[in-house]
Amino acid sequence: MDWTLEVVVLPVSDLDRAITFYRDRVGFHLDHDVHTEHMRIVQLTPTGSGCSLVLGDLPAQRQMEPGSMRGLQLVVADAATARAELVARGVDCDEISVIDPRDGGTFFGFSDPDGNTWAVQELRVRADRPLIPVDHRDRNGG
Template identity: 55%
Template sequence: MNWTLEVVIVPVSDVDRAKAFYADRLGFAVDHDTVIDDDARIVQLTPPGSGCSIVIGKGVVPEMPPGSLKGLQLVVPDLRKARAELVERGVEVSEIQVVGENPRPVPDPLDNVGFIHFADPDDNAWAVQQISERA
C-alpha cells in the first residue's frame, strides 16, 4: 500500500498576503480558494511538479501560530537556477550552502548536499535541496 503525503497545512496570519507570496513570488499554482463564510476560508496551492500541496486559510485549518512551521523542504534539479528564479521574483533567499559531503560521485557537486533557505511573510521556514537524479 502506498502512503502519499498530499497536503501540508501552513499557518499564516493574513491569507491574502500568503496567497500572493506563494502564487506570485514562488510560482505555486492556486488549486482552489474557497470562502465558506466570513470566518472560514481554504486556499490550496501546489508547487510546480509536486504531488503535495500546501493549504493556508482560516477557520477550518488546525490552529497553529503563524510562522511556527519550520523545515519544509522542496527539491529541485538545478539549485543555481532555482535561486536565480527566486531572487528575480523578489524572494529573500540565502546563498547556496553545501551541507556535508556527497555520498557518491555525481556530476554536479551540489547534488544531494546543496541547499538554499527562505521564509514566507509569517516566517514559516523553507529549504530547497538540489537532487538532479536519484540513486
C-alpha cells in the same frame, strides 16, 4: 499499501498576502480558493509536486501560530537556477550551501512573510527522473 503525503497545513496570518507570496513570488499553482460564510480555504501546489499547501482558517490552522512551521523542504534539480528565479521574483533567499558535494548535499533557504521557513535541496537526478512524470502533472499546470 501506498501512503502518500498530499497536504501540508501552513499557518499564516494574512491569506491574501500568503497567496501573493506563494503564487506570484515562489511560483506555486493556485488550485483552489474557496470561501463560505464560515471559512476560507486556499490550496497551492508547487509544479511537479504531489503535495500541496493548504492555508485558511480550518480548526487545525487556528491552533497553530502563524510562522511556526520550520524546515519545510522543497527539492529542485538545480539550486542555483531555482534560487536565481526566486530572487528575481523578490524572495529573500539564503546563499547556497554545499554540505556534501554528492547529489543531495546542496541547499539554500527562504522564509515566507510570516516566518515559516523553507529549505530547498538540490537533487540533480530530478532533471532526468522527476518524482511525478510530466504526463501526470495536469492538475499542477506543469
